[in-house]
Amino acid sequence: MDKVRIGLIGCGGFQRYRVGNLLKVKDAQIVALADTSDDQIAAMRNAHAATADLPAYHDYKDMVAEGGLDAVMIATPHTQHVDQILFCLEHGLHTLCEKPLVTSVTDAHRVIAARDKAQKQAMVSYQRHFxxxxxxxxxxxxxxxxxxxxxxxxxxxxxxxxxxxxxxxxxxxxxxxxxxxxxxxxxxxxxxxxxxxxxxxxxxxxxxxxxxxxxxxxxxxxxxxxxxxxxxxxxxxxxxxxxxxxxxxxxxxxxxxxxxxxxxxxxxxxxxxxxLIGGSTADQNFVDAILGKAALESPLECGLExxxxxxxxxxxxxxxxxxxxxxxxx
The missing domain is CATH 3.30.360.10 (Dihydrodipicolinate Reductase; domain 2)
Structure with a gap:
């Protein structure tokens, strides 16, 4: 693939901050937005011109079903992470989730098993690794x-x-x-x-x-x-x-x-x-891993521990x- 096509799940304040970093990754392309709130979608469009004309969905499942995605980036309330991660992996999408990965050990094992079954890249965004x-x-x-x-x-x-x-x-x-x-x-x-x-x-x-x-x-x-x-x-x-x-x-x-x-x-x-020499960023590392250019530096196992x-x-x-x-x- 020339560019990794990414759908955003969640358009809140922290996701808007993250998009500022993601837009610097030349091999990434944001192609769709999902949020239950029209106000948050509007705030994303206002904050980043690159998202102004993108299709938006109230249900992330509709966004995934529409197709045209290689990966998703999740930034939503924490207890929603597990179902969103599982759904996206089950539909063959590489998945980057904002911390915390999940809110129970049981759910951490569930998403790791789903990643292994899907054979996709899955990452929890711990920026300090870089x-x-x-x-x-x-x-x-x-x-x-x-x-x-x-x-x-x-x-x-x-x-x-x-x-x-x-x-x-x-x-x-x-x-x-x-x-x-x-x-x-x-x-x-x-x-x-x-x-x-x-x-x-x-x-x-x-x-x-x-x-x-x-x-x-x-x-x-x-x-x-x-x-x-x-x-x-x-x-x-x-x-x-x-x-x-x-x-x-x-x-x-x-x-x-x-x-x-x-x-x-x-x-x-x-x-x-x-x-001292630092690394790249979580967003760059995620995209590089999808393209086979690097190993993930913050895999789901970090979220488990x-x-x-x-x-x-x-x-x-x-x-x-x-x-x-x-x-x-x-």
């Missing part, structure tokens, strides 16, 4: 230079509770969870992806702060290699802030808000890692913070 600092950390750990990972600590703060008030993100039936599986999903993913760790057990305390969904979450984790870690997500903060530290036998990596990456060696010497840890945290919090074995979830 960020230079995290690629650097992953390579140092994968090569063995950093030594074994022994501890991680990650903090994310955001005015999520205030910013999402009155939206579907605070409705459990549509979101499937709160900040931990929304913007917190990026934090959980990048800690697992960059360190190559898998969670073994999780103990968590969660505060819904008077809402249907998790707002503040404190997770204590043991990983399969014996490493320990904490992930803290604060959803009612005055502004965005992140702080990530990864301790290894030979190196320590620290990413502080607006301060980049600092690397410390076992002898105490330290330097700020600058001029994130929801395994996240669901374990939810179950732990429901049971007073008692430890939950991740493997017990499947």
């Amino acid at each position: 960020q230079a600092e995290f690629r650097y950390i992953r390579e140092k750990i994968r090569s063995g230079e950093a030594g074994e990972v022994t501890y991680i600590a990650a903090l994310q703060c955001q005015g999520w509770k205030k910013g999402t008030k009155g939206t579907w993100r605070q409705e459990m039936s549509l979101s499937g969870g709160g900040q931990l599986n929304d913007s917190g999903s990026h934090l959980v993913d990048i800690m697992l992806w960059s360190t190559l760790l898998q969670a073994e057990s999780v103990s968590a305390k969660i505060d819904h702060r008077g809402t249907e969904v998790d707002i503040d979450s404190a997770l204590s984790i043991r990983f399969r290699n014996g490493a320990l870690g904490t992930i803290t997500v604060v959803g009612d903060a005055p502004k965005w802030h992140e702080d990530i530290t990864i301790w290894c036998e030979n190196m320590m990596f620290a990413i502080r808000q607006d301060q980049g990456l600092t690397v410390t060696y076992a002898d105490g010497s330290r330097f700020k890692a600058e001029n 994130v929801i395994r840890l996240t669901e374990a945290a939810w179950k732990s919090a429901e049971n007073g913070g008692n430890s939950v074995a991740v493997d017990s979830l499947g």
Whole structure:
């Protein structure tokens, strides 16, 4: 194929942002839109002239049935992802889904099985896989230079509770969870992806702060290699802030808000890692994988590992913070 013909499922604010990136991919062509809201379709057309004259559908199934698609890009309320992914794969379409992939471990296994059956490219959009600092950390750990990972600590703060008030993100039936599986999903993913760790057990305390969904979450984790870690997500903060530290036998990596990456060696010497080489983008990688030019760098298995840890945290919090074995979830 000369260009990958892509249909958009969902035309909301984040999808409109994503389209700005997708339009930079020369081998991609957006050919159709789907959203249940006329207002969101109109907003997409107004935001991007390239979509102004494209056919639009209220039901994504009608868009798929019309034909003429090679792939879809999904950005919809989280609990809708699983049915949309399954339908598109069953109809032979490559599928890119915004995070979180799904809202349960069971559904993660379902979409992976559907991908394997369809033999199509399927990706969860974790953009940080292409960020230079995290690629650097992953390579140092994968090569063995950093030594074994022994501890991680990650903090994310955001005015999520205030910013999402009155939206579907605070409705459990549509979101499937709160900040931990929304913007917190990026934090959980990048800690697992960059360190190559898998969670073994999780103990968590969660505060819904008077809402249907998790707002503040404190997770204590043991990983399969014996490493320990904490992930803290604060959803009612005055502004965005992140702080990530990864301790290894030979190196320590620290990413502080607006301060980049600092690397410390076992002898105490330290330097700020600058001029690092990043990757492409999630959109470029997805299209390149369809065309056989690259391997997917954020496959569905990444979404599976994130929801395994996240669901374990939810179950732990429901049971007073008692430890939950991740493997017990499947």
